[in-house]
Amino acid sequence: MKNKRDRKTISRRNFLKVAGAAGAAMAGLTSCGKRNAASSATTSEPAAGEGAMTLRTSPSTGDRVSLLGFGMMRLPSVGGRSAREGNDAIDQEMVNALVDYALAHGVNYFDTSPAYCQGLSERATGIALSRHPRDSYFIATKLSNFAPSTWSREASMAMYRNSFRELQVDHIDYLLLHGIGMGGMEAFETRYIRNGMLDFLLEERRAGRIRNLGFSYHGDVRVFDHLLAHHDRYKWDFVQIQLNYLDWKYAKQINSRNTDAEYLYGELSSRGIPAIIMEPLLGGRLSNVPQNVAAQLKQREPEESVASWAFRFAGSFPGVLTVLSGMTRMEHLQDNLRTFSPLKPLTDEEFAFLQQTATMMMQFDTIPCNDCKYCMPCPYGLDIPAILLHYNKCLNEGNVTVSVRDENYRRARRAYLVGYDRSVPKLRQANHCIGCNQCSPHCPQGIDIPKEMQRIDRYVEQLKQETL
Amino acid sequence: MLRRIRRTLAVLFLAAVTLLFLDFTGTVHAWLGWTARIQFLPALLALNVGVILGLLLLTLLFGRVYCSVICPLGVFQDLVAWLGGVRKKKKYRFSYSPAKSILRYAVLAVFVVAIVAGIGSLVALLAPYSAYGRIVQNLFAPLWGWGNNLLAYFAERADSYAFYETDVWLRSLPTFLIAAVTLAALVVLAWRNGRTYCNTICPVGTILSFFSRYALFRPTIDAEKCRNCTLCERRCKAACIDSKHHAIDYSRCVVCMDCIDVCKHDALHYEFRFRSHGAAAPEESGTAKAAAGSGERGSGLSRRRFLLGAGALVGTALVHAQEKKVDGGLAVIENKKVPKRQTPIVPPGAVGLRHLARHCTACQLCVAACPNGVLRPSTDPLRLMQPESSYERGYCRPECTKCSEVCPAGAILRITPAEKSAIQVGHAVWIRKNCVVLTDGVSCGNCARHCPTGAIQMVPSDPADPKSPQIPTVNTARCIGCGACENLCPARPFSAIYVEGHEEHSEI
Numbered sequence A: 001m002k003n004k005r006d007r008k009t010i011s012r013r014n015f016l017k018v019a020g021a022a023g024a025a026m027a028g029l030t031s032c033g034k035r036n037a038a039s040s041a042t043t044s045e046p047a048a049g050e051g052a053m054t055l056r057t058s059p060s061t062g063d064r065v066s067l068l069g070f071g072m073m074r075l076p077s078v079g080g081r082s083a084r085e086g087n088d089a090i091d092q093e094m095v096n097a098l099v100d101y102a103l104a105h106g107v108n109y110f111d112t113s114p115a116y117c118q119g120l121s122e123r124a125t126g127i128a129l130s131r132h133p134r135d136s137y138f139i140a141t142k143l144s145n146f147a148p149s150t151w152s153r154e155a156s157m158a159m160y161r162n163s164f165r166e167l168q169v170d171h172i173d174y175l176l177l178h179g180i181g182m183g184g185m186e187a188f189e190t191r192y193i194r195n196g197m198l199d200f201l202l203e204e205r206r207a208g209r210i211r212n213l214g215f216s217y218h219g220d221v222r223v224f225d226h227l228l229a230h231h232d233r234y235k236w237d238f239v240q241i242q243l244n245y246l247d248w249k250y251a252k253q254i255n256s257r258n259t260d261a262e263y264l265y266g267e268l269s270s271r272g273i274p275a276i277i278m279e280p281l282l283g284g285r286l287s288n289v290p291q292n293v294a295a296q297l298k299q300r301e302p303e304e305s306v307a308s309w310a311f312r313f314a315g316s317f318p319g320v321l322t323v324l325s326g327m328t329r330m331e332h333l334q335d336n337l338r339t340f341s342p343l344k345p346l347t348d349e350e351f352a353f354l355q356q357t358a359t360m361m362m363q364f365d366t367i368p369c370n371d372c373k374y375c376m377p378c379p380y381g382l383d384i385p386a387i388l389l390h391y392n393k394c395l396n397e398g399n400v401t402v403s404v405r406d407e408n409y410r411r412a413r414r415a416y417l418v419g420y421d422r423s424v425p426k427l428r429q430a431n432h433c434i435g436c437n438q439c440s441p442h443c444p445q446g447i448d449i450p451k452e453m454q455r456i457d458r459y460v461e462q463l464k465q466e467t468l
Numbered sequence B: 001m002l003r004r005i006r007r008t009l010a011v012l013f014l015a016a017v018t019l020l021f022l023d024f025t026g027t028v029h030a031w032l033g034w035t036a037r038i039q040f041l042p043a044l045l046a047l048n049v050g051v052i053l054g055l056l057l058l059t060l061l062f063g064r065v066y067c068s069v070i071c072p073l074g075v076f077q078d079l080v081a082w083l084g085g086v087r088k089k090k091k092y093r094f095s096y097s098p099a100k101s102i103l104r105y106a107v108l109a110v111f112v113v114a115i116v117a118g119i120g121s122l123v124a125l126l127a128p129y130s131a132y133g134r135i136v137q138n139l140f141a142p143l144w145g146w147g148n149n150l151l152a153y154f155a156e157r158a159d160s161y162a163f164y165e166t167d168v169w170l171r172s173l174p175t176f177l178i179a180a181v182t183l184a185a186l187v188v189l190a191w192r193n194g195r196t197y198c199n200t201i202c203p204v205g206t207i208l209s210f211f212s213r214y215a216l217f218r219p220t221i222d223a224e225k226c227r228n229c230t231l232c233e234r235r236c237k238a239a240c241i242d243s244k245h246h247a248i249d250y251s252r253c254v255v256c257m258d259c260i261d262v263c264k265h266d267a268l269h270y271e272f273r274f275r276s277h278g279a280a281a282p283e284e285s286g287t288a289k290a291a292a293g294s295g296e297r298g299s300g301l302s303r304r305r306f307l308l309g310a311g312a313l314v315g316t317a318l319v320h321a322q323e324k325k326v327d328g329g330l331a332v333i334e335n336k337k338v339p340k341r342q343t344p345i346v347p348p349g350a351v352g353l354r355h356l357a358r359h360c361t362a363c364q365l366c367v368a369a370c371p372n373g374v375l376r377p378s379t380d381p382l383r384l385m386q387p388e389s390s391y392e393r394g395y396c397r398p399e400c401t402k403c404s405e406v407c408p409a410g411a412i413l414r415i416t417p418a419e420k421s422a423i424q425v426g427h428a429v430w431i432r433k434n435c436v437v438l439t440d441g442v443s444c445g446n447c448a449r450h451c452p453t454g455a456i457q458m459v460p461s462d463p464a465d466p467k468s469p470q471i472p473t474v475n476t477a478r479c480i481g482c483g484a485c486e487n488l489c490p491a492r493p494f495s496a497i498y499v500e501g502h503e504e505h506s507e508i
Helices: A002-008 A010-018 A021-032 A093-106 A121-129 A153-167 A185-191 A197-207 A222-229 A246-255 A261-271 A289-299 A306-315 A330-340 A349-362 A383-398 A408-423 A449-465 B002-022 B029-036 B040-045 B049-062 B065-070 B073-087 B101-117 B120-124 B128-157 B173-193 B196-200 B203-212 B231-235 B259-264 B280-297 B351-358 B367-369 B400-408 B446-450 B484-488
Strands: A054-057 A063-064 A068-071 A109-111 A136-143 A172-180 A212-215 A236-242 A275-280 A320-325 B217-222 B270-273 B375-377 B388-390 B425-428 B456-460 B471-473 B497-507
Touching: A054 A320, A063 A068, A063 A136, A063 A320, A068 A093, A068 A330, A068 B002, A093 A121, A093 A330, A109 A320, A121 A136, A121 A153, A136 A153, A153 A172, A153 A197, A172 A185, A172 A197, A172 A222, A185 A197, A185 A222, A197 A212, A212 A222, A212 A275, A222 A261, A236 A261, A246 A261, A246 A349, A261 A275, A289 A306, A289 A349, A306 A320, A306 A330, A306 A349, A383 A408, A383 A449, A408 A449, B002 B029, B002 B065, B002 B073, B002 B128, B002 B259, B002 B367, B029 B400, B040 B049, B040 B128, B040 B203, B049 B065, B049 B203, B065 B073, B065 B203, B073 B128, B073 B173, B073 B231, B101 B120, B101 B196, B101 B203, B120 B128, B128 B173, B128 B203, B128 B367, B173 B196, B196 B203, B231 B259, B259 B270, B351 B497, B367 B400, B375 B497, B425 B471, B446 B456, B446 B484, B484 B497
Parallel strands: A068 A109, A068 A320, A109 A136, A136 A172, A172 A212, A212 A236, A236 A275, A275 A320
Antiparallel strands: A054 A063, B217 B270, B375 B388, B425 B497, B456 B471
């Protein structure tokens, strides 16, 4: 098996050896895919000395999972810009390069969904991964729940079967009920219970076509509590939650619909269920932070990226199996590999410091958009995430003014308005929001999108008319 | 020396006026707007007596300096002629030709009749300033815009806000074609024969020629010193020096001073005419005023109305809320189409269709200045190239009074944003069958939310059921016709609410 693999990837390997990274690659590739029955707890252990990816062990299947997982939600699009922008096709060549590089450096967990990237993420993931031996990676996908038209048993089965085809696999390593809690108990019951889908998936797990069954959670915490209360029956292999230093204690304060990560993680760890972490970086909001926050972080670790703090926060919890990062660019991947090979866990003092940082960041009125694009496409053509991100960017850069008397009013006004037209085409700006509210129920962060659109529109009008 | 002064001033004036038409940022006008206001035709139509008297006085004193220095089209032709000379490597390539007086006076007569009758399109076709504005706005401004956009592209990458992108779009095909033909014709004429246009067609040139004949200072040929070498004649781009008879046709001379520098025998001088009867000034300017006055009175022409039947709007709301199955992606946005308006909309400050038609020189300055993509040249044959508003690309924003600031002809009078907020240029009309509330079954109210005067109120679509979907209603008494509702209406390609223009604007 190993020989075959070596033959297949020899040229890439040689290249990496030249680059002086072969050690990490070997360690990563040889250590994954094997069932290691010995491990009983998800403990941190660097695989092979300095420079190797930190691995964690799944208690139920013994999977040796890289602590950095690859999120396939923010794949790059052709033209060199991120898939966030426009309707460009996915840049498959770049996806392949990213996946090759990630595998070579020990990343072995790939998380996708039938809904990501306008429904094209699974196929792109399948194409990239099928070029590698099946036992060199773990694949995670979801039974997504966006459109009620996919909630019938037939449509759900079709979605499930289609994932196998798109991913070109005969078993799925990690299958998730997607975003339980959005829409509350009622949506959950309709989506997974009354149509018998959860029972079906449990059956599939017994048959070996699903190796680990879990769920990802956003929104109504009652659904989360309900599923954990029945852990004896469902035997969850893992649960995916949103965890980062801002959401640790402030998730509920940011939006009353959400739940603090501290509670979620506590519930999982008390039951010994491994946690998979999503949004460790809040869609980039924890890498592009206000200037003074960035200065504080840099002061402590001048050579480390701002993002590395967020990843270290998420990775330092021993009950975490893997930390997902949606890496659009090679630089993201390389920076993250530095952070995770191996992970330097936070000290207690650093943990406290990040809590202070979170408190500091709470004073900024940023909109908690993580650019996940679940709200898109807007039927009336708005580019919702771009509008929100531009607002956040200006807020972080001190370019949101409150009065004409502000010292930097002229500069801030120009930066906001010129940057607005650059980031969002005129026809997709906030003033075209009619408030139909199709978007809000899809937002995992529970943002009242029409309200924010109208607030931003009012602000832009005030800037344009100079009535601040 | 005189020639150098003339050339320097001419280039400065040309650059200033050109910049006015190229600028889309609205900053240049504050500094250079006066260069448009001192143009002859705009000043005439604006009844700007001071400027007209000044220009006539200037001509009476020094000859047609206006044509050589102030008029951008004249200077532009000089530039073309000069390039033609350089290209042909022939410095002395012109020759004397007698004045084509019949043509000149016929064109002038047509021009005066057109002004009096209010046929703006004909006026704009003949007038030099209008022609130049049209050429720059239609043919040069796009290049300027693209150049700017290139800089904006780099600025964006350098994270600088020094340049921002601007829309480059074709506002009206007929006007564009007319501009292209005008430019081609002028370039050919100027390249071959210098100032042909100015001395045969240009009505302003003809008017000024009445005065330049009597100018106090003028080039003269000293017959004693002249050796009949014909250098001056062959250098004269106005073809007005008859060197054989030592005579200069002062009605056509644009005092470019080219001949003075050329004479090798010191026979040509720019000097005071001693035997003058300089009292012509008051009499002549009186005539000009009378002409302007009759222009003001004489427009008995009632606006032709195109009443095109009631069911004018053919449109369906094509955007339907699609069910969301996957995340990401941008919905396709269909472009808005221009609705058929029974009465065209003209911008606030224009007072009404009649006032605009009477004063507008169709120079395109307002069209070039409009930052919201609202103004474009009309395609109506009677108002051809004069501005009108439409709201597919943007709406007449409350804080903007750019067109009223730039208009040199008094066609769009100067207004303040406060005044604008109360000027009714039209009123909104709701088209039931296009409204997304009824077609898509969604709640909307985007028109009401953006109405600056609160003229739109949302009411239940079923009067019996207060909880039924809310539809917009227009209180026409409060509507100013700014088009925010039309522009921001989600229904495409035809909005569910659009603005009908008013013949005469009113205050609300």
